[in-house]
Amino acid sequence: MMHWQERLNLYGKEGIPCFFLIDYAKHSPCVYPLESLPSEIRFAFGTPLVSLHQSARPLPLEWKKEAIPFEVYHSKVRALQEEIAQGNCYLANLTQPTRFLTQASLGEIYEAASAPFKLLYEGKFVCFSPEPFLEIQGERARTFPMKGTILNAPGAKESLLGNPKELAEHVMVVDLLRNDMGSWAQEVRVDSFREFSLIRTLRGEIWQTSSIVSARAPRWRERLGDILDRMTPAGSITGTPKRRCCEILEHLEEYERGCFTGVAGVFDGESLRSFVLIRYIESSPTGELFYKSGGGITIDSDPFKEYEEMLEKVYVPIF
Structure with missing residues (x-):
């Protein structure tokens, strides 16, 4: 059987349009030619390079959330900060599942959400991501590390920009993505640093910051699968150093991310266009819905503020 990397290399070399989904731990990546995409998979890109199954009119949506107790989350943050204090990592993106109570189906949530990238895997999960991952057009490759979230309020943008912890976190993620791109591309540079984007939700507005890292990528199509293998999992949802962070998080998170953060x-x-699977709701085997979210933890993190940020990211963006 051809591995997913080999299949993407082949499709890239032969110019075969395809869709791919790489789960966080790379246990079950899938690749489909667009002409034979399974009906249970639907996606839409806001500024289309390609777009299939465009969404219909948005539907009303109400929900409640039940998070893990703060005491449980606090213990995980403290354990992670101890790993940082021992020099085992410097930044790690801690995530947890929050029970998401709504009468809406995954398909209805997909229709109601407005986002640059939307993906529905019927019966399994829905994602409405604000974060592009890797884009390549011609020989120009770009990636878009996103770090820094705050509720919109007077002075919110200034507060986020002036926060030393947030700055350090963003710098580390940008450096990680520069290194990842440097392993397969040339002339890596930072084109934009900590630009703001505003997301509107039914519960208010959220500011997020992201940067743009670019590089020159000759002959990338025949290496498409190998490139995506090197770049994943995404640095913005793991930490530094990436491999050690993944090992630490697997122990501390105590749940399966699955396709979340894939x-x-x-x-x-x-051309290539891809995105990180954040802002993600998954259906459990019992039919319950869980919204998976998190944030970057450093030695200076305030556990309560990080807990609040994790819950702030439990939302559905509106039109």
């Missing part, structure tokens, strides 16, 4: 995207035969 990467999905489309190769249209000439």
